Amino acid sequence: MRATGPSDPRLAVLGAGGWGTALARSLAPMHPGVTLWARREVLADELRRSRVNAAYLPGVKLPAAVNITSDLSAAVAGANFALLVVPSVGMSELLSALPPRLGVVLCAKGLAPGGQRLSELAASLGFGRVAVLSGPNHAEEIGLGLPAATVVASADAEFARTVQAELMTPHLRVYTSADVPGVELGGVLKNVVAVAAGLGDGLELGDNARASVITRGLREMARYLTTQGAQEDTVYGLSGLGDLVATATSRHSRNRAAGEALARGLSPEQDGKVVEGLRTARLLSAWAEANGAELPIVQAVAAVSEGRLSPQEALSVLMQREARAEG
Structure with missing residues (x-):
């Protein structure tokens, strides 16, 4: 565990949704100077007054030590690195507004609009120190200080160790990995499988x-990850299997709830919150069709989300696939 002191680098958490708020709350005891950036001044003002993010993380109070601002330049001034905790669709805009000298830790579990990995997007914009953070980390539990583990992956081993040291708390255990595509894409694909589990629920x-969807979904994740240069073993770690189990079974899971809503004929959108699994399913289904790849669960979720199949029809398609050996 790291020691704290006046010389500690300031940390910036960019994005005041549920996950960003939870991270700021978790880091505050170890980093009294942590700054939470909200895109909208009205939200920043509300957080400064109430210290509670009623819209995204009710019941969790932010300590007075958390600085809150809507001024992006002020948020990252003097920061060693920033945690970028905005939906994947907004990551390009945020990265473009930041200086490339800043280290960035990408905390969204989705793809850029064209299907590019977010770490690739950051590198293309000139960022030299890039990491991704992924694992079974529901904001509702992290915000309450319940124990959890996560993985930070970077091609820069020194940067990964720096982020690990700064994020470790008595309640959050952080592991490092050099397998950036494996950790990043595990967090992306598990959302799609969680939507499928929600459809079943x-x-x-x-x-x-549900157990069958999770298990076969894990194999589908492994097959796709290896085509993208990832190490297959990574899918069986925290950012793959661990995150999948949490997301496919938890009452906190936005993606599982979206699948359940679709199955019941309701809107999958929840209070305007982004459901990453639906976007990812459509992007990867198009990729699979273009490349002649087989991603049956991804393609079934995409078909349901686009209205091409009903949940019952998608189930029938999956159940009537050709008989084969497990693997």
Whole structure:
């Protein structure tokens, strides 16, 4: 565990949604100078007054030590690195507004609009120190100080160790990895499988169906990750299997809830919050079709989300696929 003191580098958390708020709350005891940036001044003002993010993380109070601002330049001034905690669709705009000399830790679990990995996007914009953070980390639990573990991956081993040291707390254990595509894409694909698990829950298909979706979804994740240069072992770690189990089974999971809503004929959007799994399913389904790849669960979720199949029809397609050996 790191020692704290006046010379500690300031940390900036950019994005005041549920996950950003939870990270600021978790880091505050170890980093009294942590800054939380909100894009909208009205939200920043509300957070300064109430210290509670009622819209995104109710019940979690931000300590007075957390600085809150809507001024992006002020938020990153003097920061060693910043945690970028905005939805994937907004990552390009945020990165473009930041100085490339800043180290960035990408905390969104999605793809850029064209299907590019967010770490690739950051590198293309000139950022030299880039890491991704992923794992079974529900904001609702991290914000309450419940124990969890996560993974920070970077091609720059020194930067990964720096981020690890700064993020470690008595309640959050941080591991490092050099497998950036594996850690990043594990966090991306597990959202799609969680939507599929939610579809099963909405259709009341039972525990056997949910376990089958999770298991076969994990194999689908492994097949795709290896085509993208990832190490297959990574999918069985915290950023793959660990995150998948949490996201596919938890009442906190936005993606699982979206699948359940779709199965019941309701809107999958929840209070305007981004459902990354639906975007990812559509992007990767298009990739699979263009490349002749087989991603049956991804393609089924995409078909349902686009209205091409009903949840029941998608289930029938999956259940009637050609018989084969497990693997």
